[in-house]
Amino acid sequence: MPPDFFPCSESVLLLSWGNLIDPSLHEQVQGLYEALRARALPGVLDYIPAYSSLAVALDLGYFDRHFPGASALKIAQGWVEETMQAFPEGRRSDAPVRRLRIPVCYEPAFGPDLSALAGQRALRPEDVIALHTATVYKVYMLGFLPGFAYMGVLDERIATPRLPRPRRQVLAGSVGIAGRQTGIYPLDAPGGWNLIGRTPLRMFDAARAEPVYLRPGDEITFYPISSAEFDQIAQSL
Amino acid sequence: MSLWVLKSGLLDTVQDLGRFGYAHLGVHRAGAADGLAAQISNILIGNPPGAAVLEMHFPAPALQFEQDALFSLGGGDFDARLDGTAIPCWTPVMVAAGSKLVFNNRRRGMRCYLAIRGGLQTAPWLGSRSTSLVAGAGGWQGRALHADDRLSLVAAADFSVQKNAVLPWLVNMRDAYPSAPVIRYLAGPEYDLLDAKAQQLLESADWRASPQSNRMACALQGPPLPAAPLELVSAAVQPGLIQRLPGGELLALMADCQTTGGYPRIAQIVEADLPALAQMQPGAPFRLTCISLEAASAAAQAQRAWLRRLQRACAYQLAAAKITPIFAE
Numbered sequence: 001m002p003p004d005f006f007p008c009s010e011s012v013l014l015l016s017w018g019n020l021i022d023p024s025l026h027e028q029v030q031g032l033y034e035a036l037r038a039r040a041l042p043g044v045l046d047y048i049p050a051y052s053s054l055a056v057a058l059d060l061g062y063f064d065r066h067f068p069g070a071s072a073l074k075i076a077q078g079w080v081e082e083t084m085q086a087f088p089e090g091r092r093s094d095a096p097v098r099r100l101r102i103p104v105c106y107e108p109a110f111g112p113d114l115s116a117l118a119g120q121r122a123l124r125p126e127d128v129i130a131l132h133t134a135t136v137y138k139v140y141m142l143g144f145l146p147g148f149a150y151m152g153v154l155d156e157r158i159a160t161p162r163l164p165r166p167r168r169q170v171l172a173g174s175v176g177i178a179g180r181q182t183g184i185y186p187l188d189a190p191g192g193w194n195l196i197g198r199t200p201l202r203m204f205d206a207a208r209a210e211p212v213y214l215r216p217g218d219e220i221t222f223y224p225i226s227s228a229e230f231d232q233i234a235q236s237l
Numbered sequence: 238m239s240l241w242v243l244k245s246g247l248l249d250t251v252q253d254l255g256r257f258g259y260a261h262l263g264v265h266r267a268g269a270a271d272g273l274a275a276q277i278s279n280i281l282i283g284n285p286p287g288a289a290v291l292e293m294h295f296p297a298p299a300l301q302f303e304q305d306a307l308f309s310l311g312g313g314d315f316d317a318r319l320d321g322t323a324i325p326c327w328t329p330v331m332v333a334a335g336s337k338l339v340f341n342n343r344r345r346g347m348r349c350y351l352a353i354r355g356g357l358q359t360a361p362w363l364g365s366r367s368t369s370l371v372a373g374a375g376g377w378q379g380r381a382l383h384a385d386d387r388l389s390l391v392a393a394a395d396f397s398v399q400k401n402a403v404l405p406w407l408v409n410m411r412d413a414y415p416s417a418p419v420i421r422y423l424a425g426p427e428y429d430l431l432d433a434k435a436q437q438l439l440e441s442a443d444w445r446a447s448p449q450s451n452r453m454a455c456a457l458q459g460p461p462l463p464a465a466p467l468e469l470v471s472a473a474v475q476p477g478l479i480q481r482l483p484g485g486e487l488l489a490l491m492a493d494c495q496t497t498g499g500y501p502r503i504a505q506i507v508e509a510d511l512p513a514l515a516q517m518q519p520g521a522p523f524r525l526t527c528i529s530l531e532a533a534s535a536a537a538q539a540q541r542a543w544l545r546r547l548q549r550a551c552a553y554q555l556a557a558a559k560i561t562p563i564f565a566e
Contacts, residue, residue: 006426009505010534012475014426021470033261045257048473048496055473057260060508064541071534142263143471143497146372149263150471186263187371206362206374212262 001028002084003054007073011060015080017052021180023153026140029054030217032080035087041079043072049216050141051150056080098218102184104133104175104197105230111197117160117177129224131155132196137182139218147186147204147212151220154180166192173198175222186212197222200234238304239387240291240353243337246298248452251357251376251388252492254287256365260496266476267367267375270452270492271348273512273540274312277408278352280548281309282329283555288356289366291382293349297340298382300351304334305398306390307354307560313346313516319401328407333398346516355391370452370493396560406554408547418523420444420510422479423533425502430464430481438462439504443522444487446514452493455514461485467501474498477506477514489514509536 003015015032017025033049036056043062048055056076063072106114106129118125137151159180167190170176174185176193185191186204199222203213214220225233242249252275255268269275269292276286297315302308310317310326317324320336326349332338340349359366359377368376377388431439438460447456462485474480478490480500489506490498492515506514507528517523528536 007423007530008426008473008502009423009475009477010508010530010537012473014473016426016472019468019470046260048260050472050497051470053472055475057257057475059257060537061541064538073530073534141471141497142261143473144263144495146259146264146369147262187373189371204372206372206379211363211372211374212259212264216261 001025005077005080008055011058011072013056013058013073013076013080015054015056019052021051021140021152023138025052026138031087031089032084033216035083036080039079039083044076048141048143050143098215100214100218100220102199102201102220102222103225103229103233104199104222105225105227106132106197107227110227110230111175111195113163113194114196117158117194117196120160121157123157128158128196131158132177132182133222133224135221137220139214139216139220140181141216142212142214145185145187145189145204147214149183149203149214149218149220151182152180154182156180160194162192163194166190170195171198173200173203175199197224198230200230200237202237238334238392239389240357241301241303242298242382242384242386242388243301244299245382245384245386246296246340247294249291249293249298249382250368250370251289251359251366252292252368253289253366255492256363256367256369256375259363260473263496264363264372265369265493265496267369268365268492269350269367270515271312271350271512272492273544274348274516275350275352276544277327277547278309278311278350279356280544280551281311281327281406281408282307282352282354283551283560284352284354284356286544286548288352289359289376290353291351291357291388293340293351294347295340295343295349297349300338302332302334302336302338303387304390305393305396306332307393307396308332309352311350311352313349314344315340315349316342316344317349322401324403325407327410329404331396331398331402331404333401336401347518348515353390354393358389358391404554404558406551418521419526420514420523421507421526421528421533421536422504423507423530424527425479425504427467427469427481427501428503430467430501431462431503432464435462435464439525440527444525445522446517446519448519450491450519452491454491454494455489455517457487457489459487462487462503464501469499469501471497471499474502475505477508477511478502479504479506491515507533507536509533509540
């Protein structure tokens with residue numbers, strides 16, 4: 001299904017496949033995103049892939065220099081259409097999909113909402129952990145904070161709406177649930193997701209060469225660890 | 238040698254024109270809220286337009302130059318005094334080591350930019366010197382300035398200053414900021430959520446920037462706009478986007494906004510008018526008016542062409558004053 005093109009501003013072209021979360025639709029977004037990135041088009045500042053959309057942010061100064069008087073948005077739309085024609089199924093990147101395992105401590109001190117969430121769904125906490133660790137998640141997109149990955153699709157049996165009142169402070173590494181999404185807070189921040197555990201891995205570290213741990217398209221599984229293991233891993237980093 | 242912060246201001250951060258290429262990882266742009274003022278301030282003193290500058294709010298900091306330097310101020314007018322002498326905005330100033338720069342009053346605008354020849358020499362992070370307050374990275378140690386910070390400057394190798402002096406060229410800002418308080422916008426993807434009456438209200442109401450506005454967003458005070466509810470899956474957002482919150486209020490995103498969001502996207506403030514919004518004083522009424530994408534693109538293009546002409550004119554003046562544009566692009 002081809003996307004709709006919408007000029008969000010003079011310099012941002014938005015491709016939209018609709019307003020829904022759907023794995024096969026996201027594959028098209030991800031495929032086109034990777035195909036465009038691989039072209040290393042000059043004049044493009046950023047691509048922002050999301051669940052069912054892809055934004056292309058343009059450097060208008062570049063278009064002034066190389067295409068004076070022309071519409072940057074029209075030229076960019078042409079580039080996107082060319083890419084879609086060349087790779088009608090979306091081109092997977094040459095690099096294989098990254099598969100990452102993320103340790104999570106689900107003990108009550110680490111996942112303050114786990115027992116309430118289990119109670120709401122008439123499950124035991126260990127059932128919630130089993131269901132959360134059984135799925136291979138896709139990183140659909142990153143946003144909200146540097147390194148915050150929106151992952152899905154969460155098992156229906158533990159899908160839970162956001163808290164009615166967001167917390168003022170959620171600790172970095174906290175693993176949360178919102179609807180049929182799961183995510184990890186990369187930084188201490190306010191947040192309304194149901195917190196079921198915490199990982200000792202740093203999803204964001206400004207001092208690293210690659211500050212952000214996850215990328216769009218990554219495949220993630222979680223595995224449970226004890227608080228002792230949590231401390232051990234945290235100290236080894 | 239350096240710029241010494243004697244006293245910090247409300248929010249003083251190092252900014253350039255923003256961080257690009259990492260938005261797919263959730264890393265926001267940041268950058269000067271009024272990018273036009275930052276660019277003009279740089280151009281006046283022969284810097285590349287995107288050199289790192291100091292963005293100041295009021296109360297502004299007290300600063301001391303620990304070396305001879307050439308600087309300019311732009312954006313908001315905070316009644317600057319250099320060793321007691323009034324210093325206007327939009328003009329280059331030669332300053333001798335030991336001089337003190339303070340700001341007495343906020344006369345106009347919300348953000349004042351200090352550009353210093355050579356640019357502020359903080360370490361770039363992900364290709365930009367902009368401070369990301371949320372990531373605690375970039376700019377000066379990833380944070381706003383504190384008293385006693387010392388920001389490195391480029392040595393003034395090709396000139397020395399005996400006495401502070403305002404150089405004889407300045408920018409006529411009537412050409413750059415629209416004088417009438419009208420902010421132009423493009424219809425956003427969910428503009429049609431507003432019925433005809435609400436669309437009319439958007440154009441006829443007096444809008445005001447809320448005092449709670451900050452570098453992330455500017456809340457627009459005005460009548461609530463009724464609209465059909467709509468749940469959106471998250472998608473990219475950018476500075477200038479006007480979102481409608483569930484209660485009906487409008488929120489215009491600013492330089493420090495997130496990379497993605499999920500509220501209905503009613504409108505997009507045109508690039509040429511983002512500087513005016515960044516300088517809008519809380520309580521001052523303004524209007525919103527819808528224009529076509531072609532008109533918006535033409536306005537932005539005219540602004541960029543104007544900056545290029547200013548750059549050529551300033552290069553000529555700098556040469557006449559025997560000051561080499563050290564970082565000419």
